[in-house]
Amino acid sequence: MRYSLKNGFFWLFIYILLGLIPMGIAVAGEIPEFRSFWIEFGVALGFVGLSLFALQFLYSGRFKWIAPRFGKDNIINFHREIGITAFFLVMAHPVILILAQPEFLAYFDPTVNFMRAMALSFVTVAILLITVTSIWRITFKLQYEHWRLIHGVLAIAIVFIGVVHAMQVSHYLEPLWKKIAIAAVMVPAMYLTIHTRLVRPWQNKNRPYTITDVKEEVGNCWTLSIKPVGHEKMDYLPGQFAWITIGPTPFSLQQHPFTFSSSPREPEIKFTATDDGDFTSTWKDIKPGTKVWLEGPFGSFTPKDDSHLFLIMGGIGITPAMSMLRTMREDNDPRKAILIYANKEWKDVTFKNELEELSKSIDLNVIHVLEEPPDGWDGESGLVSKDLIEKYLPDMPNEFMYYLCGPEPMMDIAGIALYDLNIKWKRIYMERFQIV
Structure with missing residues (x-):
């Protein structure tokens, strides 16, 4: 499925509606007496931040009906940016309330209510931990498996404690029906992680x-x-x-x-x-x-319709291109394919022999780009740039779909270059897979 503004606005509208459901439940029915602006503003940030955290389960749940609208790369980046946004909203919630009315510090005082103070202190640390380990996992040398476990456990704990906290405060959720409604919205969201980590493996156990x-x-x-x-x-x-x-x-x-x-x-x-x-x-x-x-x-990083392929790949990012090109060979596909393949040295070029064979079987033009070319190299050297891409851009560029996969710096440069060269954004697909 191709990207489109129609799909984008539709899913953005759905996302906003879902994100406002908890606050909508809070203000439904009889509304409590208005306090100060900053207190009500701080409470609203808490509801929205908690809702965004809950929606993260939906966008990390590997649903095939979500990613095709945007592509996995966009989904991962959206998940990351919304996570950071939720972090600031939730952290701003207690800060604004305490600045507006210092008596709210009692919520963190174990001598007033030990369990409440411990729960809120834990969730504060958990929010910091889940954000820091997600942004700087590689810097901290945290193994992916360990990060994945920590991420899932902390995410469930944050949403669970947030929901319990909102129910216990009960300023906006005093009626029983509101508590039930909030639980009915949040519990399924938390279940999505359990479904991904436990239910799906169980469903998959008979398909080895x-x-x-x-x-x-x-x-x-x-x-x-x-x-x-x-x-x-x-x-x-x-x-x-x-x-x-x-x-x-x-x-x-x-x-x-x-x-x-x-x-x-x-x-x-x-x-x-x-x-x-x-x-x-x-x-x-x-x-x-x-x-x-x-x-x-x-994933939706796949050939679309009958468009020709313009592939910009770096290093082992060549793997999706190999799947595409091998399929073209098997299908006797008459479409054109242009491959700009960037590597550091010639000895590191994976599949170079097969790419040469493929260029004899299908309409494929392979352009190798080496950062450190050997003596006597007569191909492209240096890094992928706008000038290099423009050099090999086809005469009818909008008859091609553009696929980028490889190191993030290369993809950023190539993506911006394609925009600058007036390639329609709907024809550009990118996959980073930095989550591993």
Whole structure:
């Protein structure tokens, strides 16, 4: 599905409506006596902030009917920005109330109400922790599996304590029906995390896969070949991805998203990754016959209609392009494809031999860009830039769809360059997958 303003405004409208439901419940019916502006403003920020935290469960729940409207990259960035916004709103709630009326400090006084003070102190620390570890996880060298566990537990705790706090204060939620209504909205939101982490693995336990081959690729990369055991192979589109769990059971913290590098026409599913992470560094030691569990497919980073393909890829970000190009070969696809493929050195160029073969099978033009080219190199060198992209831009640019995947600096430069070159934003798709 292509991006569109219609879909964007529609889903933004739905999001705003959902975000205002808790405050709508609060002001429904008989409204309590008005206090000062700043107190009411602080309370409103608390309701909206809590609602945004709850909505985070929806946008992180891997729902296939959400991502196609915007793409996974946009969803991840939206999740991140809304999380930061919710952080400031919720933290502003007690600050404004205490500045407006210092007596509110009693809510944090254990001598007044020990359980309330401990709960509010905990949730304050939890909000700080969930935000800091999400923004600077790699800086803190926090393993993805541990961060994922911490993130899920803290998120549920924050929303749960927030709801209980609102009910206990009861200034706006005094009637029983309001308490029931708030619970009816918030509990399903919290359940989404439980559904993702526990229910889906349970539903998936009868659909195992097994690893048939572990192949070393150029550039310190490894490819896992996987086949289904006792069921049909997952049906996916080139450019999509799946969540992978390797081990005897699908119930594991070790679950990571990877793009399919194979064509869906192939009998086996293939994933390729570079050996530079806590999880992917173990791939070379995996033995054939090891069980694998897949959840998916997800993503909208896929070829659209009959448009030609303009691919700007960096490093191992080539994997979705390989799935697309291999599928074009299998289908005898007559469309044109232009691939700008950026790497540091020639020895690091994964799939370079196959790309050469593909260029003989389909209408593919491969432009290698090397940051550190070898002596005698007559191709492109340096970094991907606006001038380089413009050099290879087709004569009819709006007959192409544009796909960007690779290191974030490269994607930022390439994305801005395409906008500056008057490529319509609806024709540009980007995938970073920085969550791993």
